Amino acid sequence: MPFATIVGHQRLLALLARAIARDTLPPSLLLAGASGIGKRRTAVAVAEALNCLAPRKTGAFETDACGECASCRRIARGVHADVVVIEPGETGTIKIEPVRDVIDRANYRPFEGRRRVVIVDEADALVDAAQNALLKTLEEPPQASVFILVSSMPDALLATVRSRCRPLRFGELTATDVAATLMRDHDYEEADARAAAAEAGGSIGRALAAGGVDLTEARGAAQRLLNQAARVSDPARRLETVRGLTGKATGAAERDLMATYLRALASLLRDVGLLANQADPGTLANPDLQDDLRRLSAAFDSERSMRAFGAVDRALAALDRNVNPKVVANWLVLQL
Ligand SMILES: [Zn+2]
Numbered sequence: 001m002p003f004a005t006i007v008g009h010q011r012l013l014a015l016l017a018r019a020i021a022r023d024t025l026p027p028s029l030l031l032a033g034a035s036g037i038g039k040r041r042t043a044v045a046v047a048e049a050l051n052c053l054a055p056r057k058t059g060a061f062e063t064d065a066c067g068e069c070a071s072c073r074r075i076a077r078g079v080h081a082d083v084v085v086i087e088p089g090e091t092g093t094i095k096i097e098p099v100r101d102v103i104d105r106a107n108y109r110p111f112e113g114r115r116r117v118v119i120v121d122e123a124d125a126l127v128d129a130a131q132n133a134l135l136k137t138l139e140e141p142p143q144a145s146v147f148i149l150v151s152s153m154p155d156a157l158l159a160t161v162r163s164r165c166r167p168l169r170f171g172e173l174t175a176t177d178v179a180a181t182l183m184r185d186h187d188y189e190e191a192d193a194r195a196a197a198a199e200a201g202g203s204i205g206r207a208l209a210a211g212g213v214d215l216t217e218a219r220g221a222a223q224r225l226l227n228q229a230a231r232v233s234d235p236a237r238r239l240e241t242v243r244g245l246t247g248k249a250t251g252a253a254e255r256d257l258m259a260t261y262l263r264a265l266a267s268l269l270r271d272v273g274l275l276a277n278q279a280d281p282g283t284l285a286n287p288d289l290q291d292d293l294r295r296l297s298a299a300f301d302s303e304r305s306m307r308a309f310g311a312v313d314r315a316l317a318a319l320d321r322n323v324n325p326k327v328v329a330n331w332l333v334l335q336l
Contacts, residue, residue: 001076002065003045004058006038007184007204008177009170013042014060016168020049021062026166027141030123032154033170036205042170043119043148047083048072050146051113071113082113088125099130103137106145116145123149124156131158138164172202175285182207195219198267198285199260215260221245222264223292226272229308229336230299238336242329258325259316262332266312272297273305311335 003013019025025046031039048065049055052072058064065072074080084105086098102118110116120126126134134147138161141147149165151157173181178197181204182188188196195215200207228241245261246254271284276297281290300308315332319325 001041001045002048002058002067002072003042003061004064005067006041006045007181008173009038009042010060012168012170013045014062016042016046017049017061017063020046025050025146027145028138028147028149028165030149030151030154030157030162030165030167031170032151032167034172034201034203035152036200036203036208037170037173038204039150039152039170040119040121043117043121043150044075044083044085046146046148047080047115047117047119048075050115050117051075051080051082080113081111082116083119084117085119085121087121092125094120094122094126094130096127096130096133099126099133103133106137106142110144114144116142117148118145119148119150121150123151123161124153126157126161128158131161135160135164173204174202174282175200176287178202178204178207191216194286194288195264199263201285215264218257218260218264219268219286219289222261222268223289225261225265225333226268226296226300226336227292229333230296235334238333239330242333245329246325254325255319255322258329259319262312262316262319266309266316268293268296269300269305269309269312272300273302273309276300276302276305308336 003017006013016025031043033039045065048067048071049063052065053069054066055063056066071080075083078085084102086094086102088094106116106118138147149157154162154167175197178200179193182193182196183190186208192215195218196207198219199215225241229238232238232241246257249257267285268289271286271293274283275294281287284290284293286293297305311332315328318328
């Protein structure tokens with residue numbers, strides 16, 4: 001997975017590529033940012049670029065892995081002798097033994113590649129003893145070794161570990177980036193990809209985790225609900241609009257379905273509020289619905305959309321407390 005195949009984070013990837021090309025890559029890196037946005041993928045791309053047998057310049061990247069040579073393929077399959085990935089085991093933590101093991105190995109020259117790369121995924125799961133064991137190695141990594149810590153909760157790492165690594169902060173992906181990745185790597189149809197991306201808050205991982213529920217349908221229902229709320233003020237008629245919203249679902253399934261509708265509603269209301277405030281359309285989570293959302297923003301000015309957004313938030317909290325989904329829907333539809 002060369003840099004060129006990673007969606008988003010282009011400036012940061014270009015920096016890494018330049019550092020690799022000029023041999024100025026810091027030996028200890030901390031890739032930090034929300035989960036599911038490509039941090040581990042980037043760490044593997046660094047390992048490939050450092051060890052590729054036929055590296056090349058691609059687009060904005062001064063150097064990049066070919067993704068096809070024996071070295072790139074072995075790294076991608078996780079079987080390259082010099083590229084080690086440590087991650088939490090079943091206990092959810094990373095114990096000291098695997099860390100000791102890589103520290104020992106890091107003292108030898110690379111076996112088949114040019115650089116040994118140790119990737120610690122979810123590094124915040126390292127037990128304190130393991131973090132302490134790493135300190136000296138992070139401070140003065142053996143020649144030819146690179147340590148890449150990956151974390152969505154970098155503040156959970158010991159300060160002494162953080163201070164020894166060069167931090168690289170990953171921003172959220174745009175909804176368009178998430179949708180593009182879902183279509184390219186996960187066989188999503190465009191409409192489904194856009195709907196999933198709109199709710200995922202810039203995380204591919206979250207978009208995939210939400211799979212199973214028909215997000216396109218949820219977003220469509222939320223859109224209809226908002227359009228009706230914009231036109232209809234009579235309470236009885238408003239209540240009609242949410243009748244049967246969750247179909248035959250009951251129990252936890254009904255709650256999950258209602259939560260999906262509510263998150264879709266929140267995502268649309270956020271966009272309507274942005275448009276009411278003349279925000280840049282590039283920041284929308286649902287850019288494909290821009291025309292309809294713009295029409296909605298005439299009825300939902302910035303104050304009303306914010307109030308409605310707050311109501312959806314309270315409705316989600318009520319669902320979490322096990323309040324009956326139908327009661328929640330009835331309450332909410334009168335607040336919009
Ligand atoms: Zn290669």
